[in-house]
Amino acid sequence: MRNVVKPKTSSKNAIIRYFYALISFLLKYIWLYIQNKHFTIVKRGPQVIDEDKFRFEMFILLIEEWLRRKLRVRLVVECLR
Numbered sequence: 001m002r003n004v005v006k007p008k009t010s011s012k013n014a015i016i017r018y019f020y021a022l023i024s025f026l027l028k029y030i031w032l033y034i035q036n037k038h039f040t041i042v043k044r045g046p047q048v049i050d051e052d053k054f055r056f057e058m059f060i061l062l063i064e065e066w067l068r069r070k071l072r073v074r075l076v077v078e079c080l081r
Contacts, residue, residue: 031059 011017034054041048068075 027060027063028056031056034059 009017009020031054035049035051036047039050039054041050067073
C-alpha cells in the first residue's frame with residue numbers, strides 16, 4: 001500500500017526518501033482512521049470494516065483533487081490558434 005502513494009525517485013538523498021516514506025505512512029494511517037471511524041458496520045460482536053465503500057485508491061484520488069484545487073494546477077493548456 002505504501003508504494004501506491006510513495007513517489008518514485010532516483011534521489012540519492014536519504015532525507016528526501018525518508019520524507020516520502022513518512023508522508024506515505026501518514027496517508028495510510030489517516031485512511032485507516034477514517035475507515036475505522038465512518039465505515040465500521042455496527043453490529044454485535046467483533047468490529048467489521050466494510051473496505052469496499054472507501055478504497056485507498058479513492059482516498060488518494062480525493063487528496064490529489066483537493067491539492068489540485070488548492071494549488072490551482074491547470075490540467076489543460078489553452079491554444080491561441
